[in-house]
Amino acid sequence: MMVKEYLPSRHLVARLDKGLDLVEQITDLASGARIESATFMVIGALGQAELSYYDQEKKEYHNFGVDGPMELVSCNGNVSIRDSRPFVHAHAVLSDLRGNVVGGHLIKALVFAAELYLIELSGEKLVREFDAETGLYLWRLH
Numbered sequence: 033m034m035v036k037e038y039l040p041s042r043h044l045v046a047r048l049d050k051g052l053d054l055v056e057q058i059t060d061l062a063s064g065a066r067i068e069s070a071t072f073m074v075i076g077a078l079g080q081a082e083l084s085y086y087d088q089e090k091k092e093y094h095n096f097g098v099d100g101p102m103e104l105v106s107c108n109g110n111v112s113i114r115d116s117r118p119f120v121h122a123h124a125v126l127s128d129l130r131g132n133v134v135g136g137h138l139i140k141a142l143v144f145a146a147e148l149y150l151i152e153l154s155g156e157k158l159v160r161e162f163d164a165e166t167g168l169y170l171w172r173l174h
């Protein structure tokens with residue numbers, strides 16, 4: 033395990049815009065506020081969404097669409113730097129009108145209403161780099 037210590041910095045609360053993509057809005061917020069490291073959570077309601085599943089054997093993502101409207105039961109994620117710019121990594125659990133849930137790595141989601149709580153982390157820049165063993169861009173913590 034690799035560990036690096038950070039301290040909480042700014043806490044941002046945002047109401048995301050209806051009709052725009054959730055991941056893009058958080059990415060834009062991070063860019064605009066010069067946030068390079070953060071953790072966040074979002075709850076709300078969504079229209080169409082696209083989730084993904086990472087096939088660990090083939091080392092590739094398999095995207096799948098989810099038809100809205102759906103509740104955004106839980107969305108957790110983080111912001112770090114990939115290719116010199118803020119990169120949002122988020123996972124989401126969505127539910128339908130019967131409470132059935134589907135979840136995965138969040139690619140995009142049309143916001144109906146969404147409340148974001150983001151905590152900026154202050155410390156050394158948190159950067160992602162390609163990891164050949166997993167095929168993923170993971171945090172460089174050494």
Ligand code: ZN
Binds near residue numbers: 121123138
């Ligand atoms: Zn993921």
